[in-house]
Amino acid sequence: MNILLIGSGGREHAIAVKIAHSAHCSKLYIAPGNAGTANVGENVDLDSMDFEAVGRFVIDHRVEMVVVGPEAPLVAGLADHFAETPVLSHVKVIGPQRQGAMLEGSKDYAKAFMMRHKIPTAQYRTFTPDTLSDGQTFLESLQPPYVLKADGLAAGKGVLIIDTLDEAKQQLAEMLDGKFGSASASVVVEEYLSGIELSVFILTDGSHYLMLPSAKDYKRIGEGDTGLNTGGMGSVSPVPFADKEFMKKVEDRIVKPTVRGLRDEKIPYKGFLFIGLMNCNGDPYVIEYNVRMGDPETESVFPRLKSDVVDLFVHTAEGSLDQCSLTVDSRTAACVMMVAGGYPGSYAKGLPIDLGTDADDVQIFHCGTRRDADGQLLTNGGRVLCATALAPSLPEALLKSYNRVHSIVWDNCYLRRDIGQDLLKLMQ
Ligand code: AMP
Ligand code: GLY
Numbered sequence: 001m002n003i004l005l006i007g008s009g010g011r012e013h014a015i016a017v018k019i020a021h022s023a024h025c026s027k028l029y030i031a032p033g034n035a036g037t038a039n040v041g042e043n044v045d046l047d048s049m050d051f052e053a054v055g056r057f058v059i060d061h062r063v064e065m066v067v068v069g070p071e072a073p074l075v076a077g078l079a080d081h082f083a084e085t086p087v088l089s090h091v092k093v094i095g096p097q098r099q100g101a102m103l104e105g106s107k108d109y110a111k112a113f114m115m116r117h118k119i120p121t122a123q124y125r126t127f128t129p130d131t132l133s134d135g136q137t138f139l140e141s142l143q144p145p146y147v148l149k150a151d152g153l154a155a156g157k158g159v160l161i162i163d164t165l166d167e168a169k170q171q172l173a174e175m176l177d178g179k180f181g182s183a184s185a186s187v188v189v190e191e192y193l194s195g196i197e198l199s200v201f202i203l204t205d206g207s208h209y210l211m212l213p214s215a216k217d218y219k220r221i222g223e224g225d226t227g228l229n230t231g232g233m234g235s236v237s238p239v240p241f242a243d244k245e246f247m248k249k250v251e252d253r254i255v256k257p258t259v260r261g262l263r264d265e266k267i268p269y270k271g272f273l274f275i276g277l278m279n280c281n282g283d284p285y286v287i288e289y290n291v292r293m294g295d296p297e298t299e300s301v302f303p304r305l306k307s308d309v310v311d312l313f314v315h316t317a318e319g320s321l322d323q324c325s326l327t328v329d330s331r332t333a334a335c336v337m338m339v340a341g342g343y344p345g346s347y348a349k350g351l352p353i354d355l356g357t358d359a360d361d362v363q364i365f366h367c368g369t370r371r372d373a374d375g376q377l378l379t380n381g382g383r384v385l386c387a388t389a390l391a392p393s394l395p396e397a398l399l400k401s402y403n404r405v406h407s408i409v410w411d412n413c414y415l416r417r418d419i420g421q422d423l424l425k426l427m428q
Contacts, residue, residue, distance in 0.1 A: 002027045002062055003310065005041070006048045006078075007069025008034050009231075010337075010367040010386050011295035014302040015069065015309070016040045017363070022310035029061065035377055036366025036385070048073040051081040055088050065313060068095030068271070071292050075105035075153060079270075092317035093270070096291050100262065100269040103289040107149045107188045110289050117261035119254055121286040124190035126151065129176045136169045138189055147190045148172055152183035156229065161192070193287065195280035196426075198239045199297045200250055202259070203312060206269045208321040209259050210312065211251065213304050213328055214242040215297035216423065221344060223418040230344045231383050234419035235335045236394065237300040240427050241279065250277065250284045258289075270316050299365045299388050300333035334397035335388040336405050336419050337367070341412030343382035348412065353377045353384070356407025362389040362400055364408075379410055394420055394427075 003025055005016055013036040020028050020040040028041030031054070037043055046057055049072065058066065066082065068074055079097040082088045095101075102109045108126040113119075127135035139146055146168035150158030158180050162168040175184040201212040215237040221227040242250075254275060262269045274290035274297075293301070302309075306327040315321045340347035355364065355377065365388065368381015385408070389400035398420045405415060 001025065001064040001310075002029070003065045003067065004029045004031060004054075004058060004061075004063045005037075005067045005069065006031055006054075006073060008032050008037075009069065009295050010365040010383065011293055011298040012069040013037050013040075013365040013367070014299045014388075015067065015293070018302055018305060018309040019067065022308045024308065024310040024314065027061075029057075029063065031057075034366045034380070035369040035371045036364070038371070048078065049076060051078055054078065055081065055085060058091055059087060063091065065092040065094065065310070065317070067313065068093065069292060071101065071104050071153070071290060074098070074101040074271075074291055092313065094313050094316060095271040096269045100267050100271075101291045103273070104291040105153055106151050107288070108151045108186055111188060111190075113261060114286055117257040119257050119261075119286055120284065122147070122191040122193050124188050126186055126188050127172065127176065128186050132173060132176055135172050135176075135187070135189055139165060139168050139172065142189075142191060145192050147192050148175060149188040149190065150175060150180040150184035151186035151188060152180075154180040154183040156231070158183055193278040193280055193285050195278040195285075196241065197287065198242055198277050198279060199294050200242075200255070200275045200277055201293060201297070201301060202255055202273050202275070203316055203321065204259055204262070204269055204271070204273060205316045205319045205321040206267075207259070207263050207319060209255060210321060210324060210326045211247070211255065212326070213237045213301050214239045214247065215294065215301050217294060217297050218416060218419055221416075223416050225422075228344050230339070232294070232296040233337045233339070233416045234386070235294075235296045235300040236397075236420045236423060237297070237304060237333045240394065240423050246279065246282065246284065250275075254284060254286060296335050296337055296386055299335040299386050303333050303363055303388050303390060304329040304331070329390060331390045331392055332394045332397045333388050333390050334394065334401045334420055335365075335386050336401045336415055337383055337386040338405055338408060338413050338415045339383050340368075340379055340381070341414050343414070347382055349378075349380055351379045351410045351412070353379060353410045354408065356404070356409070359389075359400065359404050361391065362387055362404040364404070384410070384413070394423060
């Protein structure tokens, strides 16, 4: 079948590689893609928020499956548009409709869902401009640090973790006054969870699910998890502390009630669900849901998938995921991200990249790259590219991945040298 993949990052490059390898894939289009996805399919210049244009492309190119990478088109209703348009309703869309996508699109909706289904998460209350003073009183009942979350999508910037009560009260007032635009017209105030974070992913057809390998990402720009938040500076899969016992707790206490909750509430959901978790002394708590795969977690999770992903997607769309099982490479994957100097602040684009020398069992995934008219590879974003190595152990995977990235150069590139080091310390 012809398949359209929506997105342009390293996540989409990693997904594109697996789709292109599938026996079911005749032709893969990526909208808009990057210089890496152009090596495994055809990039197309389509705006995924223009649903009419996406629909026309799908009909004109006889596309039978649309796989959605990022959350924005899902929250805006791309899957609903396909379901509700007669000439498109036969197309298999991997990604939830708007109601399911609210699990990421509204923190308050997600928290209320977790409460209804007794899914462990931080205690919380939601406030609006009318209830600001109640919010400030609620803050007084909590211990520092204080966690404030804009209800809506705020480009990954809507969560504030604040050390003092006065500052938290002040920030709550500013958020409700439009600090993050309409995204913070409501604000979730919640208890701080202390522990180690990890990312768990499922693929679900709305009734059944498959658990994908766990992963850990590294969000801060600086080594030792310091400095500004980024889209992600690297990832590792699997997570050593996410052993069988811990993952059984995750499945029983979180995954099963989540999927059951979606089914019981008749919320159609066909796609990936990313559960951001905190491991608090061996017990998992949900920090957030995302209705897509993580980036850069996908760049370490997908290379480990041995199953035919398009086959899994067909069963997802048809509601028969119970007939599938997942085969996973037992090796560890380590992904190291290379970014433009200055990121996540301002940075240059259009710098020529020297990709260095290929190495066995190391894949390069492009994030922000493009080619000029002469075919020269150029930087085209903050996160530029990453290298994922597969090896029998985490230290070996990290070594291979770092060896590979050290052969890649462009002007003023930057990377963190401590990806995975926290996990190695924990394992000692
Ligand atoms: P979110 O956008 O919900 O993923 O939040 C961004 C980051 O803030 C998370 O990845 C966590 O590191 C942190 N965070 C969010 N909620 C909490 C919480 N209740 N306790 C501690 N850290 C949190
Ligand atoms: N790596 C975190 C995210 O994709 O949101």
